[in-house]
Amino acid sequence: MANDNTKNRKAILVTPEVCIGCRACQVACKSWNQLPGIKTKNNGTYQNPPDLASAAFNIIRYSEVPSEKNPVRWLFVSRRCMHCDDAGCMKICPAPGALYRTKEGAVAFDRDKCIGCKLCVNACPFDVPRYDADGKVTKCHLCFDRIGAGMQPACVKTCPTGALRFGDRAELVSTAKKDGFGTIYGEEDLGGLGTVYAFKEEPKLYGMTDDPAIPSSVVFWHTVLKPFAVAGLGGVVAAAAIHYLAVGPHKEEEEV
Amino acid sequence: MTNHWIDLKNADVILAMGSNPASNHPISMKWIMRARERGAKLISVDPRFTQTSAKADLYAPLRSGTDIAFLGGMINYILEKNLYFKEYVVNYTNASFLVSPDYKGPADLDGLFSGYNKEKRSYDKATWSFQKDENGLALKDPTLQDPNCVFQLLKKHYARYTLDKVTNITGTPKEKLVEVYELYGSTGKPDRAGTECYAMGWTQHTVGTQNIRAMTIIQMLLGNMGIAGGGINAMRGESNVQGSTDQGLLFHILPGYNPVPNAALPDLATYIEKNTPTTKEPRSVNWWSNRPKYITSYLKAIYGTAATKENDFGYGWLPKLDVGQNGSWLNLFDKMHQGQFEGFFAWGQNPACSGANSNKTRAALAKLKWMVNVNLYDNETGSFWRGPGMNPKDVQTEVFMLPCCSSVEKEGSISNSGRWAQWRYKAVEPPGQSWPDAEIMNDLYFKVKELYKKEGGAFPDPILNLTWDYGEKDTAGKVKHIDIHAVAKEINGYFLEDVYDMKATPPKLIGKKGDLVTSFPSLQADGTTSCGNWIYCNSYILKDGKEVNMMARRGKDDPTGLGLFPGWSWCWPVNRRIIYNRASVNPQGEPWDPKRPLLKWNATKVGPTGTPGAWEGDVPDGPAPPMGTDGKFPFIMKPDGVASIFGPGLNEGPFPEHYEALECPLEENSMSKQRINPTIKIFGGESDAFYSCDARFPFVATTYRASEHWQTGCMTRHCSWLLEMQPQNFVEMSVELAKELGISNGETVVVVSGRGEVQAVAMVSERFKPFKLENSTVHQVGLTWHFGWQFPEDGSGFDSANLLTPTVGDANTMIPESKAFMVNVRKA
């Protein structure tokens, strides 16, 4: 389901270099989406909730990596739905409209249409979709309701430093490059992500998935098995028809 | 702040020391990151590698409580390497002033200044004075060579702060010190601006005021005061702390920083004489010479027609402190603990968790007869009687809860750290029976007034004579509802008579009776004007016959490009966005940095008085021409007109000197024999115990905030979204210390001090490192103070870190020393 309308494609540009880990984005998201608070405990890290959850569409991942000049490097990265152009979740989803593409290029969801099969969870290269208490899919939807009305996503609106920016995808990417960010994570991956990251270093350092891809079984299923099933059904019906016409039904008297 | 939030973007070097803006003032980081985009450098100096450190270009660790050593080393480095801005130092500071030859400093007296009285723990400051000529003007040596000049004394004082010495005190690696000094020292060039952002990391020490003084000396040496991208910037801990100090919330100041009178000042004339600085320097503006106008207009504002010339404008009705009385927090609660109070209004605060040595605070509350808790929520203070260690049966305190509105449920102004008074509107109706604070005060006032009327009382005049014209009155004379605009206008002030400028011929009408005063130069000392707070005069003005609330302005023009936004809200004084801005130009009125002109003297432009010559840019510190012509000195609030490198006003001495915290890990202060600040008040009560170099409490501790919570968490702990991110009190420690104690990350531990103990989740990381000092290794831990036993109700958040902090305060302000004390950590 590639989104061919790339001209109008919107995106969030995450620049971890300017993220200060204040987590206003996490609160803004919960506020706009009226998500319930999660009962958590401190696990010896600032990161909380520990990962995305049905009531946490985005989190800041805090990671510590060695540093030459300081005791440590402390990195803050916004983790959320990547809004892949070639979205594994949409690909595998059996329910039409449960996961859908908005005109801005976001992968949004419709709770009423979700059948709760959870396949999307497993087809996502980034382990993003979650299920709520009713067994319905939830995840970041790029504030489709806000951006559709000409506003910024809640997280972007609240980000004080510009670590999250929203806008025209092509423009965001070219600006980031102009600003000296050599690596744009997600520029080409999966047909181009709708959440792109600007790095000056290896994205892996920030815990980004190397070469993200939809699981090969899902790709095989999608590109081979699905057409094969149609072809097989069509073939067997055609073969039966040909057989019926060419050979004809079994006749008892022909038997000896 | 001398500058303001947006101005941070104009800096070339930003020193975040004594603060953690990324966690605690995220919006400031917007502008700091904006500066970094331009190539500015961010320096983070902190005991712990913080979120700010993570964004910094340069990080240097230091042991809590050693900032003066660190900064003293910087002063020494700047002087040794000639990094200071000589023209600025000579012209705009008192560096050239000659100090009395009787003055002696710590270099001579092993850690003390001349005039120390050991019994009183205070100084006779007589020797901390300048040599004067026959006209009463300070003697100066513009070459800065005289051994008694401030500059040479400064040099001598800080020559002791060598890199080796400093590194052995602070635990900062020597090469990091040099890097910081070199980078920050680079702002001594005229076209470079350096700014400092501090918060409680500097103030909450026994040497808190001197921490800041040390930095101001650096800023003066580097010529960073008064310029765009410079200044000393206090990042306030609450959105309206600036406003509350402006409006006289502290015990020692009336609105507009007029001192609270004491018993030795029986009448207005004495008060004025004692509190109005004089100068013989004809070119000094000495703005505080206007004190008589401000105090008189204030008295007229609060006592109205009852204040007459004959009765000293009601000066006698103002409450007076006893001579030497200090009514600050620690003393209040000490007295309360001794049972000297009957009642207490805990208004918008949670002392059971916020006050240092909370066990003492909680015990003190139990000595009260009654307490009124005015808050959004019931909290650990309102419910102290059922808190840990309390037996409700034994507590006789009667507690009343008055629910009040949050800021979005009422209209009014707040003043941010950058002195911007911003008008806010009511967004939603308050829930339930909660009232705006002003309405509660209104009810309370009329009830008290009624009692005074009925019963007389010891001294009814101050209450009965108060003006209270804040809205429509009912038949009994009570204001039905507070009109907050009426309050704002009273703060701005009115002309009570037709006021004329008598210097003009013929006398020119300045203001008509009943009109709002336009700005404070129009205020009078004869009772013809009223003004609730002179620095807010000009915030609500009469323009073209209409009353205009300047604080509600939302203009987005930025004519200078420096982010001053003069049409957005209103800023005291008189919308001056950067104070002491006349120091941003050279004596001829040319900006030091032509690329960042904050002000510029235009000799041909017609000025406000109709003569040629006017300032362009920010609202200048007075219309006078630059000092190089026939103008005035730039530091208009100082009697000498220049900034004080030698500052005799503080209690510990004219130059900041390193002393260890009251509780410290070292037997000796390696700077001198004087281990602790010689002028702090030592509380002697049983609950005030302190332990230095005691094996039972071997680790330095500090407290701080996280982004997710606010203050004691009274508001934020009730928000499940915030609690989700930061659910429990935690104590951060180094991997090395955790290993020594057998503590693993995420484990619940108990932190113990000489005053109490608190549980917390251990957060073990490389972000804390042990400090390597000359002969020892010092471990430090840090805790948040956002939690309290009452909520979350299951107690999972643990209690307040202030159960650990000591009862000791700064020698000038009495702010408690919550940022450096000693603890132990054990497994739960």
Add this chain to the structure above:
Amino acid sequence: MTEMVRKSSGDEILNHWVLAVSCILLIISGYGFLFQTEAIGSLFGGFNTMKTVHNWVGVVFILSLLFSMRHSFKDALEYDEDDRQWFKVAGGYLSHKVKVPPMGKYNPGQKLYYLAILGAGIAIALSGFAIWLVQGNQTLILISHLVHNVSFCIFIIAVPVHIYLSTLANPGTFQIMVNGTLPLEVAKKRYPKWMKAAGKM
């Protein structure tokens, strides 16, 4: 009156139709899921209901399939020389001219078909249950998803073949699955070895 021979018992017939109906329902709904076919979804009253139907019919299907082993499993495992010969002439399906060896109750095509359906049926059911019930095991679910869909391909090809062969291609066969009997004369022609073993020839 024509003498009839009973080929299928009542319970076998019932089970066959339970299996057939469930299988068809599963194929149709499965097709709907595979291609997000709105029309099919609306047949079931929406995708949510269709999912419930698919899951529970799946339970019926696998129970029915396992139940069928009682009747067919043993036969399906036994092959003789005639069976091998049967393959050589492709069961006579491609030409009515070739000589087809004598068959027992089931021809090897039917037997292998049964085994294929049994195998694919168990695979599709187990993988289906995994998708339905297992959480948090991505590898298992992705393998299950693949197995489910490969099995589906087997079904979507095999089932129409079965329907064709048992209806249009072999008139009279359908009757057996209705009343369980066929005329003795027909039986003798079609299943001589069975009839001989039963002593009817």
